[in-house]
Amino acid sequence: MNTDYSSFGLKDKIAIVTGASQGIGRAIALGLAHAGAHVVLAKHPEGRHDEIREVKAEIEALGRRAEIILTDVASVDQIRALMEKTKETFGRIDILVNNAGWTGNSMALDTTEEEFDRTTESSLKSVFFACQAAARIMIPQGRGKIINIGSNFGEVAFKSRAVYAATKAAVHHLSRALSLEWASQGVLVNVVAPCITETATRKVILERPGYKEWATTQMLPAGRWNQPEDLVGAVLFLSSHLADMVVGHVLMVDGGWTIH
Amino acid sequence: MDFQIRGKLAYVNAGASGIGEAIADLLTQEGANVIVGDNDEQALQEKAHRWTGIVAADLSTAAGTNHAVAQVLRIFGRVPDILINNLGVGNSASFEELSDERWARSFEINLMGCVRMCRALIPGMAALGDAAIVNTGSDLAKQPEPGLMDYGVCKAGLLYLTKALARQYAPKVRVNTVLPGPIWTRMWTRPGGIVDQLIDHYGVEDRDAAVKQFLEDRYLPLGIGQPEDVANAVVFLASPLAKYITGASLDIGGTLRGLV
Ligand SMILES: NC(=O)c1ccc[n+]([C@@H]2O[C@H](COP(=O)([O-])OP(=O)(O)OC[C@H]3O[C@@H](n4cnc5c(N)ncnc54)[C@H](O)[C@@H]3O)[C@@H](O)[C@H]2O)c1
Numbered sequence: 001m002n003t004d005y006s007s008f009g010l011k012d013k014i015a016i017v018t019g020a021s022q023g024i025g026r027a028i029a030l031g032l033a034h035a036g037a038h039v040v041l042a043k044h045p046e047g048r049h050d051e052i053r054e055v056k057a058e059i060e061a062l063g064r065r066a067e068i069i070l071t072d073v074a075s076v077d078q079i080r081a082l083m084e085k086t087k088e089t090f091g092r093i094d095i096l097v098n099n100a101g102w103t104g105n106s107m108a109l110d111t112t113e114e115e116f117d118r119t120t121e122s123s124l125k126s127v128f129f130a131c132q133a134a135a136r137i138m139i140p141q142g143r144g145k146i147i148n149i150g151s152n153f154g155e156v157a158f159k160s161r162a163v164y165a166a167t168k169a170a171v172h173h174l175s176r177a178l179s180l181e182w183a184s185q186g187v188l189v190n191v192v193a194p195c196i197t198e199t200a201t202r203k204v205i206l207e208r209p210g211y212k213e214w215a216t217t218q219m220l221p222a223g224r225w226n227q228p229e230d231l232v233g234a235v236l237f238l239s240s241h242l243a244d245m246v247v248g249h250v251l252m253v254d255g256g257w258t259i260h
Numbered sequence: 261m262d263f264q265i266r267g268k269l270a271y272v273n274a275g276a277s278g279i280g281e282a283i284a285d286l287l288t289q290e291g292a293n294v295i296v297g298d299n300d301e302q303a304l305q306e307k308a309h310r311w312t313g314i315v316a317a318d319l320s321t322a323a324g325t326n327h328a329v330a331q332v333l334r335i336f337g338r339v340p341d342i343l344i345n346n347l348g349v350g351n352s353a354s355f356e357e358l359s360d361e362r363w364a365r366s367f368e369i370n371l372m373g374c375v376r377m378c379r380a381l382i383p384g385m386a387a388l389g390d391a392a393i394v395n396t397g398s399d400l401a402k403q404p405e406p407g408l409m410d411y412g413v414c415k416a417g418l419l420y421l422t423k424a425l426a427r428q429y430a431p432k433v434r435v436n437t438v439l440p441g442p443i444w445t446r447m448w449t450r451p452g453g454i455v456d457q458l459i460d461h462y463g464v465e466d467r468d469a470a471v472k473q474f475l476e477d478r479y480l481p482l483g484i485g486q487p488e489d490v491a492n493a494v495v496f497l498a499s500p501l502a503k504y505i506t507g508a509s510l511d512i513g514g515t516l517r518g519l520v
Contacts, residue, residue, distance in 0.1 A: 007262040176516055183481035183514060221430030226504055233501030242261070242496060245441075245482055245489040247514040252505065256430050259423045259507035 008240040011036030014090040018042040019100030021051040023199030027228030038065040045070040073126035083133040096134040099149045103164040124167040143186040150193035152254040179248030188247045195254035197226040222255025263499035266291035269340040274347035276303035278445030282487030297328040320369040325376040339384030346396040347373035350411035370414030386432040392498040397437040426507030434506040436497045441513025442484045
């Protein structure tokens with residue numbers, strides 16, 4: 001499939017992608033750049049920095065601007081600073097993709113308070129305050145697109161991910177509610193909900209004995225794992241003028257997992 | 261736009277006007293070869309020059325569907341890569357007025373048209389290995405409208421059909437539905453159409469007042485959509501940009517009240 005997405009009409013749009021170093025965030029950041037957008041790459045201050053620099057270099061090689069802004073999305077101050085800095089640097093925010101998030105894998109009985117807080121702060125509280133801070137800039141612009149990355153587990157239940165699933169369900173519902181408040185002011189909030197996607201951080205789960213066989217034969221009509229690139233089309237569609245009448249929607253990109 | 265469907269063969273079932281016409285035109289503009297079926301022979305003849313082929317048939321009957329299928333196979337020389345099931349007609353009536361005959365008629369138009377077309381074409385499409393079906397549902401599948409119960413029940417049936425077919429034919433045929441909210445077509449503007457019904461219902465003089473009242477009554481922050489808004493979503497779902505999306509339904513216009 002070709003990655004010339006220039007026809008989406010996103011040339012020179014200003015996009016922010018959180019958690020853009022790798023996996024889904026990386027694919028989306030590159031997809032937006034291929035569509036002509038300049039991209040702010042938000043990355044957690046800790047951990048390795050070589051990957052995000054590579055994403056920046058790849059985007060710049062396409063002739064698009066890329067800025068890395070170190071942001072712990074669990075910190076409301078840092079989230080607000082991310083939006084302010086983007087506005088200072090680029091003058092506006094057209095597209096926000098809330099992709100960053102952390103999740104524990106414990107069974108419910110083993111889930112500690114710390115794991116609960118870390119999951120909800122990085123995957124729910126972060127999304128709410130990022131939407132709020134972006135909307136404060138987008139509403140005066142009269143236009144803006146926010147895409148929150150949800151999950152099939154936000155719609156259907158799954159073992160060992162109770163807290164994660166609950167935060168994703170909350171993100172889905174939050175997006176509908178925010179749409180009701182902001183749609184008439186031009187800010188459209190939607191969700192792209194992938195099923196488990198073949199990325200480095202999900203390796204532990206994907207490589208559990210028997211899991212792949214079970215999932216791809218029993219749970220996934222598509223018969224294969226989601227790849228980060230599979231999400232790009234949906235994000236570009238929702239970011240673009242093509243979806244100017246789509247609002248508060250949870251678009252499942254899950255190979256049919258939630259059909260069951 | 262480049263939806264990457266150049267050279268694909270597409271059949272639009274009920275596409276001589278309104279949403280179907282916009283879909284046929286967008287598919288054509290994107291480089292697909294398009295045949296349009298409809299029972300409005302005059303409209304088909306007028307617009308025939310825009311498409312690869314036309315077929316006049318009553319698509320609410322088995323005989324009409326068989327005729328259309330035969331014509332499509334003859335003109336293309338094989339099954340299409342893309343099938344759009346857009347047949348649907350809503351005529352408002354109170355629940356008590358809906359006789360068995362009216363229910364049966366609605367069932368033929370709003371559900372069986374799609375069932376028969378899929379049954380005829382899907383085995384061949386599965387053999388192609390990479391085909392797509394998009395059905396035109398309605399927001400009423402999720403949000404009951406007392407005056408259009410027969411129509412809404414059939415549209416809800418389409419959602420089930422979409423998921424069941426998606427499940428059975430994955431990964432070879434992707435099957436998705438769009439759920440448009442109010443879209444400005446003949447369904448609204450024709451004599452006795454939705455606008456006239458609203459004028460009666462609200463006891464107001466003119467159509468603007470009726471539509472304004474309607475938009476306020478339902479929470480529709482983005483107003484009434486255009487056929488192109490639906491076409492954009494349909495062609496996106498039919499395209500390789502949506503290659504991991506199957507069994508999904510895409511709301512157009514902000515279907516934020518109903519739950520399915
Ligand atoms: N307009 C809306 O507000 C709206 C909202 C949700 C869903 N829809 C759905 O969109 C689809 C298209 O509707 P539209 O609004 O474009 O209406 P439309 O009246 O403009 O177009 C419908 C087309 O279907 C054709 N048709 C009707 N009966 C037929 C038959 N028996 N055999 C063959 N062709 C037949 C008509 O000739 C026409 O070309 C329908 O499935 C409808 O249910 C419309």
